Amino acid sequence: MFAPGTAVRVKDDWPETRGPVHIRTPHYLRGMQGVVVRHLGSFRNPEDLAFARPAPLRALYHVRFDQPSVWHEGRAGDELQVEIFEHWLEQA
Amino acid sequence: MTPPAAGVRIAGMDKDTPHATHDLGGVAKFMCEAVDTAPHALTDFDKEVDAIRGILGAKGIMTVDELRRGIEAIPEADYHRLSYYRRWIRSIADILVQKGVVTEAELRSALEAG
Numbered sequence: 001m002f003a004p005g006t007a008v009r010v011k012d013d014w015p016e017t018r019g020p021v022h023i024r025t026p027h028y029l030r031g032m033q034g035v036v037v038r039h040l041g042s043f044r045n046p047e048d049l050a051f052a053r054p055a056p057l058r059a060l061y062h063v064r065f066d067q068p069s070v071w072h073e074g075r076a077g078d079e080l081q082v083e084i085f086e087h088w089l090e091q092a
Numbered sequence: 093m094t095p096p097a098a099g100v101r102i103a104g105m106d107k108d109t110p111h112a113t114h115d116l117g118g119v120a121k122f123m124c125e126a127v128d129t130a131p132h133a134l135t136d137f138d139k140e141v142d143a144i145r146g147i148l149g150a151k152g153i154m155t156v157d158e159l160r161r162g163i164e165a166i167p168e169a170d171y172h173r174l175s176y177y178r179r180w181i182r183s184i185a186d187i188l189v190q191k192g193v194v195t196e197a198e199l200r201s202a203l204e205a206g
Binding site: 016020021022023026027028046049050051052070071 | 111112115117118155157158160161164165191
């Protein structure tokens with residue numbers, strides 16, 4: 001589990017290139033660093049549910065990113081907040 | 093919104109990035125399109141598709157996650173051509189055939205019967 005305030009990095013992983021998948025982690029955040037805002041609860045992994053496979057519970061977090069670093073636009077201090085499952089995050 | 097200047101690299105937004113068809117965030121060719129925020133009425137077809145999805149979920153035949161997976165598997169040209177609920181019914185049909193709930197022959201004869 002990641003505590004609020006933990007610096008994390010979204011895995012720079014591209015399962016789309018390895019076969020049929022269902023992924024909730026936007027492509028533009030792969031490899032980007034953010035900060036955990038809060039644990040939203042734990043939910044069955046949609047990547048498994050999408051294929052009717054047994055789906056373990058996974059922690060879901062709100063993660064905040066510095067928007068200009070992600071989009072190369074916006075003002076300093078603009079933020080982007082995205083829901084990301086734990087298995088996509090690693091400590092930065 | 094202004095597209096990124098030429099030569100600016102945005103992580104995950106390179107032309108060759110293998111993002112899925114539905115994963116449109118930050119994709120340059122969609123960045124200058126105005127979003128239609130006007131309310132639009134649902135057609136009878138839309139409501140029927142929604143009801144079918146609801147019944148399939150309630151009976152444990154198909155989850156909403158499977159619906160999304162099926163929508164994401166629609167080839168790119170079809171994906172952008174189809175309306176929201178036409179994507180749904182395309183996914184529902186594909187998933188039900190994959191799971192053996194209906195056969196392609198049954199689907200075809202039902203469509204021909206109108």
